[in-house]
Amino acid sequence: MLTGPPPMGERLKPWRSLLLWLALALLLRWGVLEPRWIPSGSMLPTLQLQDRILVEKVRPRLGQPLPLQSIVVFHAPPALVEAGYDPRAALIKRVVGRAGDRLEVRDGQLWRNGSPVAEPWLAERIDYRFGPVTVPAGHLMVLGDNRNASFDSHLWGPLPEGDVIGTAVLRYWPLNRLGPIRFSTPGGLDPAEQLG
Structure with a gap:
């Protein structure tokens, strides 16, 4: 017995599913998460050359303050x-400083508001002097973890908060380093987690 073509709704089912997934992917890419890769060594040893990461974009869009020590894409x-x-x-x-913070690099170490900042992710002492400077309203100071080889706020000044795209939250490549990116040491653990 011959049958006619399937009803229009049946023919469109596979396309609807594909379009739904495409719309979801675009929504995530434009609004929530964005994949990025690391093209330079400025964040060594925390982030390696060619690491692939996901960037969360909600917090900056909502105007929420970015935590000190968070890693931002801008x-x-x-x-x-x-x-x-x-x-x-x-x-x-x-992020090493927010509006109102007084920052200085001296004696091989970052100082914030008169106190030395513990930075266990650094592979070596800082070999330059910087500041003191006070971060202006609506700005952040950002430094690479590879301080002695990073083109960052100590050279070009404060970063306008409106230029922040998002915060690095997950490394998904290479697979042997898969995991969340916290305000962390090179091993990927928060300093507080290492103590407990």
Whole structure:
């Protein structure tokens, strides 16, 4: 017995599913999570060259304060754009100061508001002097974990908070380093977790 073509609804079912998944992927990419890769050694040893990470984009869009020590991805700030950087370029660094914080690098160490900052993720002492500077309202100070080889706020100044794309939350490649990115040591654990 011959049958006619399937009803229109049946023919569109596979396409509806595909379109739904595509819409979900785009929503995640544009609004919640964004994949990125690490193109330089400025965040060594925490993030290695060619690591693949996911960036959470909700907190900055809601205007929530970014925690100190969080690792942020951001658009090139005005000082870098003026120096020739592509304004769409994305960079990655660690938040070391927020509005009102007084920062200084001396004696090979970062100081915040007169106290030394414990930074167990650094592989070596800092070999430059910086500051003291006070972070202006609406700005952050960001430094690479590879302090002596990072082009960061100690050279180009404070980062406008509006330039932040999001915070690094997960390394998904390479698989042997798969896991959450916390405000962490190179091993990936929060200092508090290492104590307990």
